[in-house]
Amino acid sequence: xxxxxxxxxxxxxxxxxxxxxxxxxxxxxxxxxxxxxxxxxxxxxxxxxxxxxxxxxxxxxxxxxxxxxxxxxxxxxxxxxxxxxxxxxxxxxxxxxxxxxxxxxxxxxxxxxxxxxxxxxxxxxxxxxxxxxxxxxxxxxxxxxxxxxxxxxxxxxxxxxxxxxxxxxxxxxxxxxxxxxxxxxxxxxxxxxxxxxxxxxxxxxxxxxxxxxxxxxxxxxxxxxxxxxxxxxxxxxxxxxxxxxxxxxxxxxxxxxxxxxxxxxxxxxxxxxxxxxxxxxxxxxxxxxxxxxxxxxxxxxxxxxxxxxxxxxxxxxxxxxxxxxxxxxxxxxxxxxxxxxxxxxxxxxxxxxxxxxxxxxxxxxxxxxxxxxxxxxxxxxxxxxxxxxxxxxxx
Ligand code: SDX
Numbered sequence: 135x136x137x138x139x140x141x142x143x144x145x146x147x148x149x150x151x152x153x154x155x156x157x158x159x160x161x162x163x164x165x166x167x168x169x170x171x172x173x174x175x176x177x178x179x180x181x182x183x184x185x186x187x188x189x190x191x192x193x194x195x196x197x198x199x200x201x202x203x204x205x206x207x208x209x210x211x212x213x214x215x216x217x218x219x220x221x222x223x224x225x226x227x228x229x230x231x232x233x234x235x236x237x238x239x240x241x242x243x244x245x246x247x248x249x250x251x252x253x254x255x256x257x258x259x260x261x262x263x264x265x266x267x268x269x270x271x272x273x274x275x276x277x278x279x280x281x282x283x284x285x286x287x288x289x290x291x292x293x294x295x296x297x298x299x300x301x302x303x304x305x306x307x308x309x310x311x312x313x314x315x316x317x318x319x320x321x322x323x324x325x326x327x328x329x330x331x332x333x334x335x336x337x338x339x340x341x342x343x344x345x346x347x348x349x350x351x352x353x354x355x356x357x358x359x360x361x362x363x364x365x366x367x368x369x370x371x372x373x374x375x376x377x378x379x380x381x382x383x384x385x386x387x388x389x390x391x392x393x394x395x396x397x398x399x400x401x402x403x404x405x406x407x408x409x410x411x412x413x414x415x416x417x418x419x420x421x422x423x424x425x426x427x428x429x430x431x432x433x434x435x436x437x438x439x440x441x442x443x444x445x446x447x448x449x450x451x452x453x454x455x456x457x458x459x460x461x462x463x464x465x466x467x468x469x470x471x472x473x474x475x476x477x478x479x480x481x482x483x484x485x486x487x488x489x490x491x492x493x494x495x496x497x498x499x500x501x502x503x504x505x506x507x508x509x510x511x512x513x514x515x516x517x518x519x520x521x522x523x524x525x526x527x528x529x
Contacts, residue, residue: 142501149400153332153496158191158484159324166404166449170324171195179411184294184319185209188266188480191324192259192487206293212267213288213297215239216246220275220285228280232273232472233356237349239272240265244345251343258490261344262483269476270294274301277469295319298476303464310422311463314415318459321408321452322474324481326401330354330361334482335489339496344486351482352475358395361453361474365467367396368457371432380434388442396454397439403447412455419462428458 145151160169168175171190178187185206189197197205219242223235244250247264249257275285278301286301295315299307307315325331333354338347355361374383387394399406420429436450443449460470 137502137506139501139503142499144501147400148332148498153327153335154489154492156326156485156488157194158481158488159326161326161401163399163401163403166402166407168325168407175321175407176411178320179317182320184316184323184477187320187323191480191484192262209263209267209294210288210290212264213271213290215243215268215271215275219243219246219272220279223272223276223279230280231356232276232469233352233362233475235276236269236272236472236475237352239276240269240345240352241349243268243272244343247345250345253341253343253490255487258344258487262479262487265345265348265483266476266479267294269472269479270298271301273469273472273476274298277302277466278304299463302469307463310418314419314459315463317411317415318456318473319477321411322456322477324478324484327485328360328481329357330478331482331485335485336496338486338489339493341493344483347486348479348482351478355475355478356471359393361471361478363395363451363453364456364460364470364474367454368461368467368470370395371428371435371458374431374435376427377430377434380431381438384435384438384442394435394439394443396457397443397450398448399451402449402451405449406451408452409450409455412452412459413450416455416458416462419459423462428461432458 158171162168170178170187171194173182173190173196178190182190186197186202189202189205219239222242223239226235226238243265247261249261252258271285271288278285283304286304289297289300292300292306293312293316295318296307296312299311299315327335330351334347334351337350338344358366370383374380384394416432417429420426432455436454440449456474457467457470460473461467465473
């Protein structure tokens, strides 16, 4: 029997497929603009804080002073992680990637949450706050453990971003570093239906718990085509080493059809507005450190890539300059994607909460183009021609 294959369009990568309506953010890809709940990312980066932005993204409006103060103190109270979780992390191989530790940490934290199975809105938002508050503690604790140092306890007298740098480096950060870290978290908090947000939403659509949805988001974000690009972009800039090497390096990669990390975007067909802000912070931090080499090399790489690819609507994205910023904040490159994740917990959980308000399990189709009604042969009658021989998968 042969099946009549229906005439359907396969939307590769779900390009231009809309899965829900949202009021959380809007990306104007043609003009390189980004809005969180109607506020431009430029205004939020200039005037807001990560905690205030998280409140805005979750609740849909800017908080009043007393609301923000209560929101922040609640987040602070959720920062601590159980000693057993620290012990668990001490048992993991030191070479583990921090994104894998974050998955383990969030999944383990779920088992301590008394409201894990409570799917009421208030319980779900409290769980989202616990995850948001604990992620930096898990990441910083892992960095200390893998360096055979004791984790640094969270403080309750530093804001979210500054507390992370304190737990990571064991000393309170200066004003500029705190502010730049805070803005970097604002810039990475939310970005519509990107791969990791969609992954979180697919998990949530089955009415699994919000911790599981975040673990799905972390897993998707790890990939080099998504959040993993920032770590690789800095590695590339360091590998190029100087502005003089940029042209030949980029042309060689493009000739081999290799992708340049930190460039291109499914939605932005213009310069990523977040990259503009991070580019300026990268310049400031390099100037402050008295070493412009990384920045000047990055600028030259960008110049060549834009000259070669802007006609294909490929421009700089959020991941190109963020690595230089984090590097000069004293953050090791294999932690960069975990910083992206600790901010994007807001976007992942925000979209999950919004989707749950009109939930429907996400279940697309795949178009079958295989064979049908094949005759089952006893094992000794199954001859395979040499070209059919499969690479034997057993050991
Ligand atoms: C993030 O979705 C989001 O919002 C993500 C994000 C967020 O905040 O959540 O913004 C964060 O993930 C930013 C992107 C980080 N990734 C990278 O920097 C990795 C490099 N970029 C690419 O791999 C790519 O641009 C993607 C994955 C970001 C987008 O891929 P698309 O939209 O599926 O585009 P494509 O793979 O179909 O490429 C179209 C063409 C291809 O050439 P042709 O085969 O048509 O000749 O553009 C080329 C690609 O080869 N191309 C690149 C390129 N990106 C696309 N060529 C060289 N270098 C690149 N970076």
